[in-house]
Amino acid sequence: MTQTPTRRKRASRGSGEQLRDEIVAATKDLLAESANSDAVSIRLVADAVGVTPPSIYLHFADKDALIEAVVSAVFAELDAAMVAAGDAVEHPFAKLRAYGLAYVRFAVEHPEHYRLATMERCAVEGSPSEMDMVLADAAFVHFMATVRGCMDVGVFEPGDPLPITLQLWSAAHGIASLMIAKPYLPWGDIESAADPVLCAAALGRATADLLGGHPTPEETVAWLAAQRATRG
Amino acid sequence: MTQTPTRRKRASRGSGEQLRDEIVAATKDLLAESANSDAVSIRLVADAVGVTPPSIYLHFADKDALIEAVVSAVFAELDAAMVAAGDAVEHPFAKLRAYGLAYVRFAVEHPEHYRLATMERCAVEGSPSEMDMVLADAAFVHFMATVRGCMDVGVFEPGDPLPITLQLWSAAHGIASLMIAKPYLPWGDIESAADPVLCAAALGRATADLLGGHPTPEETVAWLAAQRATRG
DNA sequence: GCCGCTAAGTTATCGCTGCTAACTTAGCGG
DNA sequence: CCGCTAAGTTAGCAGCGATAACTTAGCGGC
Numbered sequence: 001m002t003q004t005p006t007r008r009k010r011a012s013r014g015s016g017e018q019l020r021d022e023i024v025a026a027t028k029d030l031l032a033e034s035a036n037s038d039a040v041s042i043r044l045v046a047d048a049v050g051v052t053p054p055s056i057y058l059h060f061a062d063k064d065a066l067i068e069a070v071v072s073a074v075f076a077e078l079d080a081a082m083v084a085a086g087d088a089v090e091h092p093f094a095k096l097r098a099y100g101l102a103y104v105r106f107a108v109e110h111p112e113h114y115r116l117a118t119m120e121r122c123a124v125e126g127s128p129s130e131m132d133m134v135l136a137d138a139a140f141v142h143f144m145a146t147v148r149g150c151m152d153v154g155v156f157e158p159g160d161p162l163p164i165t166l167q168l169w170s171a172a173h174g175i176a177s178l179m180i181a182k183p184y185l186p187w188g189d190i191e192s193a194a195d196p197v198l199c200a201a202a203l204g205r206a207t208a209d210l211l212g213g214h215p216t217p218e219e220t221v222a223w224l225a226a227q228r229a230t231r232g
Numbered sequence: 233m234t235q236t237p238t239r240r241k242r243a244s245r246g247s248g249e250q251l252r253d254e255i256v257a258a259t260k261d262l263l264a265e266s267a268n269s270d271a272v273s274i275r276l277v278a279d280a281v282g283v284t285p286p287s288i289y290l291h292f293a294d295k296d297a298l299i300e301a302v303v304s305a306v307f308a309e310l311d312a313a314m315v316a317a318g319d320a321v322e323h324p325f326a327k328l329r330a331y332g333l334a335y336v337r338f339a340v341e342h343p344e345h346y347r348l349a350t351m352e353r354c355a356v357e358g359s360p361s362e363m364d365m366v367l368a369d370a371a372f373v374h375f376m377a378t379v380r381g382c383m384d385v386g387v388f389e390p391g392d393p394l395p396i397t398l399q400l401w402s403a404a405h406g407i408a409s410l411m412i413a414k415p416y417l418p419w420g421d422i423e424s425a426a427d428p429v430l431c432a433a434a435l436g437r438a439t440a441d442l443l444g445g446h447p448t449p450e451e452t453v454a455w456l457a458a459q460r461a462t463r464g
Numbered sequence: 465g466c467c468g469c470t471a472a473g474t475t476a477t478c479g480c481t482g483c484t485a486a487c488t489t490a491g492c493g494g
Numbered sequence: 495c496c497g498c499t500a501a502g503t504t505a506g507c508a509g510c511g512a513t514a515a516c517t518t519a520g521c522g523g524c
Contacts, residue, residue, distance in 0.1 A: 019472085019473095036270075036352075038268075038270045038510090041509080041510060041511080042510080042511060042512085043509080043510075043511090051473075051474095052473070052474060052475080053511085053512085054473075054474075054475090054512080054513075054514095055472075055473055055474080057511095057512070057513080058471090058472070058473075062511080062512075063511065063512090091449065091450075091453065093449050093452065093453050094449040094450070097449055115351070118410075118413055119347070119351045119409065119413055120268075120413070130414075130416050134414060134417065135417070153453075154456070154457065154460065155453060155456060162418070163428070166410075166417065166418075166419070166425075167407075167428055167429050167432060169406075169410065170403065170406035170407040170410050170429050171402065171403055171406055171429070171433065172406070173406045173409065173410055174401075174402035174403055174404070174405045174406020174407070174409070175399075175402040175406070177350075177351065177405065177406070177409060178350075178398075178401065178402050178405055181350060181351055181352070182362075182366060184362050185366060185367070185398065186394070186398075187398070193398075195446075196395070196399055196437075196440070196446065197399050197402050197403070197433075199436070199440060199446070199447070199449075199452070200399060200432075200433055200436030200437045200439075200440055201403065201429075201432055201433055201436055202436070202452075203436040203439050203440055203447075203452055204431070204432030204433055204434070204435040204436025204437070204439065205428075205432045205436070206452075206456050207432075207435050207436065207439045207456075208428070208431060208432055208435055210456070210459055210460070210463065214427075214428065214431070215431070215435075217323065217325050217326040217329055217431075218323075218326070220325065220431070220434075220435055220438075221323065221325050221385075221387060224386070224387060224438050224439075224442070225386065227442055228386065228442070231442065251501085251502095270481090273480080273481060273482080274481080274482060274483080275480085275481075275482090283502080284502075284503060284504080285482085285483085286483080286484075286485095286502080286503075286504090287501075287502055287503080289482095289483070289484080290500090290501070290502075294482080294483075295482065295483090
């Protein structure tokens with residue numbers, strides 16, 4: 001046994017790119033079972049692919065680049081899951097909810113991938129291209145388009161959809177990441193935990209718009225009391 | 233130079249605990265400057281304290297235990313910051329907002345500590361004592377008591393404050409962790425980013441209660457249209 | 465037919481990490 | 495002043511990311 005029994009055959013001349021894809025796929029699989037990216041070593045990935053560790057560096061500058069490639073793949077999957085859940089829904093407000101639920105469900109079902117994609121500090125901090133990358137991401141674009149649709153049908157006050165998109169994303173990310181980081185808390189199933197948060201975030205934004213956009217706590221309390229009075 | 237020039241003197245017989253506190257403090261300081269806990273090595277901590285690496289293990293079982301001690305200290309600071317911001321506020325709904333803003337401000341001002349405390353998978357997964365630890369945490373208890381106060385004054389529907397506390401915590405954690413993880417996005421300052429999210433979450437919960445607790449998207453849209461009609 | 469060139473991958477190694485075994489030293493109680 | 499133990503030390507292991515230097519496979523040109 002002078003070498004790993006599952007040693008892979010050398011790729012034929014033109015197809016070095018093939019190994020690259022295998023490396024990304026193997027890394028993604030290993031990350032799915034492991035807590036953090038530091039627990040997945042280059043040597044482990046190399047073994048899984050059937051290659052020696054330095055070969056990884058023929059396709060990725062360093063470990064961060066490899067992780068980043070996996071994150072890109074994960075974001076693409078996330079967008080696909082959201083679109084699959086939302087494209088059958090007509091009304092933009094209901095579609096917003098479907099997107100949000102799909103987002104949280106993807107996060108909870110791929111906790112390590114989601115953590116990697118959203119909770120790790122990005123390598124290059126403050127880089128403007130990073131900002132463009134997030135805002136141009138397919139999932140984000142789809143979400144913001146739906147927010148604009150909600151404005152068009154009068155659910156939200158017309159205007160720039162970006163701030164509201166960020167706010168609703170915060171709500172979805174908040175419940176998703178807490179469910180992942182503290183799974184032992186009494187969340188219940190995904191829907192019963194995430195749906196109230198998502199609905200409250202959207203309804204709260206719409207109601208705040210009704211009250212002038214940014215009501216003070218005093219105004220809010222007074223309005224709630226008035227509503228209860230007219231209903232009770 | 234046979235040894236580190238800043239070698240610390242051996243602690244006197246009874247006071248081995250003193251080094252423990254110094255280690256925690258030094259680790260916290262090092263973590264404040266560094267991206268993740270893996271970048272802070274035992275050797276680095278030992279150097280900062282003026283001691284050799286194995287001495288750390290006389291006071292902590294392993295690195296995870298050391299990090300956990302830091303996390304406990306961070307949670308205590310977070311609670312202190314929240315209480316300091318909220319104890320002057322009378323009305324529970326306004327106090328809720330003050331707590332939330334203090335929470336987000338603490339997170340953004342201590343990003344690495346906050347990330348460590350909330351975004352890392354806990355070592356022992358599924359342990360029931362973990363759940364008790366979070367729910368018994370001082371900050372959580374203060375927050376939930378204020379939610380109960382909001383029920384008492386009629387802002388929220390009376391009932392178990394735990395689900396609503398978790399929902400509002402999700403909102404606060406969502407905006408805090410996104411501002412930390414994606415600082416290059418156009419958030420603006422802490423207040424202008426966090427306040428709308430926090431207010432919308434609370435107002436959305438209260439409004440959903442008005443509509444029966446869990447309105448469907450259709451009911452919500454219809455109610456919003458009716459509200460706009462009576463106001464417009 | 466074979467020779468050079470390069471893509472594809474190897475072996476060996478460096479400095480670093482968490483962690484441990486085995487040893488040393490300081491200081492209090494009897 | 496002697497034993498005992500708390501409070502450290504030195505030396506070293508296995509594994510990590512990463513790199514330098516080497517080998518091998520296969521295609522194009524002559």
